[in-house]
Amino acid sequence: MTIAKPHIVVVAGVIEKQGYYLIAQRFDDASQGGLWEFPGGKVELDETPIQALERELSEELSITTTTGIWLADSVFDYGDKVVELKGYLSHWRQGDIMLNSHQKIAWVSLLQLADYQFCAADYSIIAALQQYIASRDSDIS
Known part of the structure; x- marks a missing residue:
């Protein structure tokens, strides 16, 4: 008998x-x-x-945000659980960042994202962000 793995919906x-x-x-x-x-x-x-997402960003970082456009969904099986990650652009409204749930933060350019090792589910969000920025920039020119 196979036991179903927990399926967790997460936002980023x-x-x-x-x-x-x-x-x-x-x-x-x-x-x-x-x-x-x-x-x-x-x-x-x-x-x-x-x-x-707005609640989690407030809890994790002590900031207030407004959620923008959806970028991508990513489903990844981590072995002990399946994570469905929904990525959105978010706009910082107010607050000073406090690290309540992380050990470090970094502000990085789109190109610098490649210099960091991400959780597996986040790579689909990165790809969608790159595609969105490329599309947005081509619309401007």
Whole structure:
């Protein structure tokens, strides 16, 4: 008999500021420890993904955000669980970042994202962000 793995819906915010993107490093002793991610967290039963993202960014970073466009969904089997990650552009409204759930943060350019080792599910979000920026920039020119 096969036991079904937990399926967890998680949201991630891609926060952009002057051409740089906020990434956060997970605590070394956490699941996926030491890896980088776009901050966010689990969607609770009574929440929409957007409500969850704004709540999670407030809890994790002590900032207020507004959720923008959806970038991508990514489903990844980590072995002990299946994570469905929903990535959105997020806009920082107010607050000073406090690290409540991560050991480090970094503001990095689109090209610098390749210099960091991310949680597996985040790579689809990075690809969607690259595609979105390329499309947006081609519309401008």
